[in-house]
Amino acid sequence: MRKWIFAPLAAPSAAGPARGRIVCNCFDVAENEIRADLAAGLDLAALTERRKCGSNCGSCLPELRRLAAGGMVVGAA
Numbered sequence: 602m603r604k605w606i607f608a609p610l611a612a613p614s615a616a617g618p619a620r621g622r623i624v625c626n627c628f629d630v631a632e633n634e635i636r637a638d639l640a641a642g643l644d645l646a647a648l649t650e651r652r653k654c655g656s657n658c659g660s661c662l663p664e665l666r667r668l669a670a671g672g673m674v675v676g677a678a
């Protein structure tokens with residue numbers, strides 16, 4: 602949805618699987634992708650290696666750490 606907002610289209614091109622809230626804006630990494638990787642056994646270091654989240658500005662690191670610790674993310678529904 603995010604990529605569609607400024608696209609010159611009347612409607613989103615296709616409804617893909619719900620990605621959830623974007624946690625890492627630098628690398629466009631969504632909460633559901635992070636949860637899936639963590640459920641597959643990746644730890645925070647492996648997650649950062651795979652998706653690069655947390656490796657640029659670092660502002661998403663607190664949320665990444667909470668997700669990796671199995672905690673709830675503030676603002677999550």
Ligand code: FES
Nearest residue numbers: 625626627657661
């Ligand atoms: S928001 Fe994740 S590295 Fe910048």
